[in-house]
Amino acid sequence: MQIDTLTTSLYWEIVEALEQGYRGIVLQGSSGSSKTFSTLQALIDDSALAKQKQVGTIWRLKSTWLDGSVIQDFQNALGEAYSARKYNKTKKEYQLRKTTIRFNGMDDIQKLKGPRQD
Numbered sequence: 001m002q003i004d005t006l007t008t009s010l011y012w013e014i015v016e017a018l019e020q021g022y023r024g025i026v027l028q029g030s031s032g033s034s035k036t037f038s039t040l041q042a043l044i045d046d047s048a049l050a051k052q053k054q055v056g057t058i059w060r061l062k063s064t065w066l067d068g069s070v071i072q073d074f075q076n077a078l079g080e081a082y083s084a085r086k087y088n089k090t091k092k093e094y095q096l097r098k099t100t101i102r103f104n105g106m107d108d109i110q111k112l113k114g115p116r117q118d
Helices: 009-019 035-049 070-081 109-113
Strands: 054-060 093-096 099-105
Touching: 009 035, 035 054, 035 070, 035 099, 054 070, 070 099
Parallel strands: 054 099
Antiparallel strands: 093 099
């Protein structure tokens, strides 16, 4: 089954960085410039290709900003495929196939220093 989605040039830059093995990608720009949505699309697509367990983390400056922005955008990006059962609100983690997607704020020093992840 083929699904056609609209993507931006930023999406393709993120995909290329993931394919090249980059462990971190920092995006800057004005609000509404597709940074969040393009990143989420790339992580969702990457999870579809994952052959082993992996973890992807989306960071915002403050953890209080996650619910009204990134997590909402993530639900919208998944559309009908989103399942509330796969989302752990306490840990702010979503299980998507073999990929755990984490949503963290950089104001939480322990998570910023946290355990090593691939």
